[in-house]
Amino acid sequence: MKKMRRGVVLFITLSVIAAMLAMVGVIFAYLEKSRDSASYTAALIQADLLFRDSKDTIAALLKQGAEDKETKKTILDTLYLAPITLQAEENEEMFTMLYCQPLDKGVNINWLGMEENSSAQLRYNTAQTLFDELAERYNLQDSALLLKRIREAIDGQDGSNAQTQDKFTQKKGILTLSQMQDIVRDYRFEADDAAVEDIVWEKYFSFDSQDSVMDGSYLSAELIASLFDMELDLVKEEWLEGDDLKKFVAGQGGDMSRYNAKLFAAEAIERMNCRISYGYQGNVYALGFDYLEGKAEKFEFYGKQ
Numbered sequence: 356m357k358k359m360r361r362g363v364v365l366f367i368t369l370s371v372i373a374a375m376l377a378m379v380g381v382i383f384a385y386l387e388k389s390r391d392s393a394s395y396t397a398a399l400i401q402a403d404l405l406f407r408d409s410k411d412t413i414a415a416l417l418k419q420g421a422e423d424k425e426t427k428k429t430i431l432d433t434l435y436l437a438p439i440t441l442q443a444e445e446n447e448e449m450f451t452m453l454y455c456q457p458l459d460k461g462v463n464i465n466w467l468g469m470e471e472n473s474s475a476q477l478r479y480n481t482a483q484t485l486f487d488e489l490a491e492r493y494n495l496q497d498s499a500l501l502l503k504r505i506r507e508a509i510d511g512q513d514g515s516n517a518q519t520q521d522k523f524t525q526k527k528g529i530l531t532l533s534q535m536q537d538i539v540r541d542y543r544f545e546a547d548d549a550a551v552e553d554i555v556w557e558k559y560f561s562f563d564s565q566d567s568v569m570d571g572s573y574l575s576a577e578l579i580a581s582l583f584d585m586e587l588d589l590v591k592e593e594w595l596e597g598d599d600l601k602k603f604v605a606g607q608g609g610d611m612s613r614y615n616a617k618l619f620a621a622e623a624i625e626r627m628n629c630r631i632s633y634g635y636q637g638n639v640y641a642l643g644f645d646y647l648e649g650k651a652e653k654f655e656f657y658g659k660q
Contacts, residue, residue: 372421377628379469384618392414394501395659396643397593397635398633398635398637398640398658398659399637399656401635401640401652402633402640402656403632404653405451405631405633405642406512406642406654407651407653408423409453409629409631409644409646410644410646410649410650410651413434413455413627413629413646414649415554416426416430416434417430417431417625422558424622424623425658427622427623428572428597431457431623431625432597433560434453434455434627435455435456435457435573435596435597435627436596436597438453438454439452439453440452440453440454440514442495446639448634448635448636449633449634449635450634451631451632451633451635452631452632452633453590453630453631454629454631454632455627455628455629455630455646456573456627456628456629457570457573457621457624457627458561458563458566458568458624458626458627458628458645458647459563459569459570459624459625459626459635460561460562460569460570460573460575461557461558461559461560461561461569461574461575461578462482462485462559462561462569462575462621463478463482463526463560463563463564463566463567463569464482464505464509464529464535464556464560464579465489465509465529465562465563465564466478466481466482466504467479467482467483467486467490467505467506467509468477468509468510469482469526470483477615477617477618478567478618481582481618484560485560485581485582486498486502487582489554489559491553492629493550493551494550495548495550495551496546496547496550497542497546497548497613499547499660500542500545501538501539501546501551501627504538504541504542504545505529505535505538508528508529508534508538509527509528509529510527511527511528514531517591519624522548528563529530529562530562531562531564532556532562534562535556535557535560535562539551539552539554539556547653555577556574557579558578559575559577559578559581563626565626565647566624566626568617568618568619568624569618569619569620570619570620570623570624570626571600571619571620571629572596572597572598572599572610572623573596573597574600575595576590576591576594576621579591579594579600579603579604579609582613583604583609583613583614584609584610584613585604585608585610587608589607590607593607597617600619601614601616601619608651618632625647625648625649626646626647626648627645627646628643628644628645628646629643629644629645629646630642630643631643632660638647638659638660639659639660640657640658640659640660641657642654642656642657643655643657643660
């Protein structure tokens with residue numbers, strides 16, 4: 356049964372393929388003309404072209420599901436669960452692969468800074484309870500110090516997000532996984548606590564100042580097990596990203612008293628981080644960006660992989 360459901364979720368619609376072909380067709384043509392150019396320069400120009408075109412491609416795909424939630428869900432499942440790779444004819448070195456992940460697939464780490472916000476106590480308590488559970492499970496030596504450092508970063512008091520603010524339009528908060536990893540690394544040496552390195556933070560938290568709800572269909576098995584007091588092995592075996600979270604928790608014996616609809620989006624959210632890998636002259640390059648409800652932001656060129 357699970358294999359059948361997985362096959363349905365990973366079904367790639369003709370509309371997705373057509374849109375991707377339209378996007379990369381121009382790119383492949385450009386790369387052929389640029390064959391004699393310096394590889395890095397050509398790859399960087401290629402990355403800029405892909406970044407510009409990807410927003411329109413994703414927007415066109417999602418527009419097809421604007422009037423039909425099921426179609427929209429299928430398109431998002433395809434983008435999130437089945438990376439799309441297109442190969443240039445008669446040239447194995449030239450390819451483009453698009454892979455996206457929902458931005459709101461975890462408890463927002465910035466909710467830990469909402470202790471004094473009376474209208475956000477549900478979000479704060481959810482984040483604090485999860486943090487406390489992880490601190491106990493991994494036996495952190497000084498969880499109070501780590502929490503203090505996290506809150507300082509959220510409030511912009513530690514200076515760690517100064518560069519992030521300049522780069523991402525002066526937004527406060529912990530905005531990226533790498534920023535969180537810097538906080539964890541500093542705590543590890545300050546507290547001499549190697550146990551903190553065992554926590555895979557991205558399995559539990561998201562890192563964006565904007566999200567006020569979670570996209571429940573795409574939570575990790577680890578987070579579901581923690582939120583609803585379930586056995587992790589059971590969740591890993593039965594949970595398929597893209598499924599209905601509420602039905603899954605109820606059907607698998609999770610603690611439904613912990614389920615609060617206010618924490619989860621009523622329908623799929625059009626907020627995602629996308630990564631594009633592409634081949635050129637025997638090398639593989641990559642870029643990343645966020646797609647936020649019709650806008651493409653936070654472009655990063657990762658260079659040669």
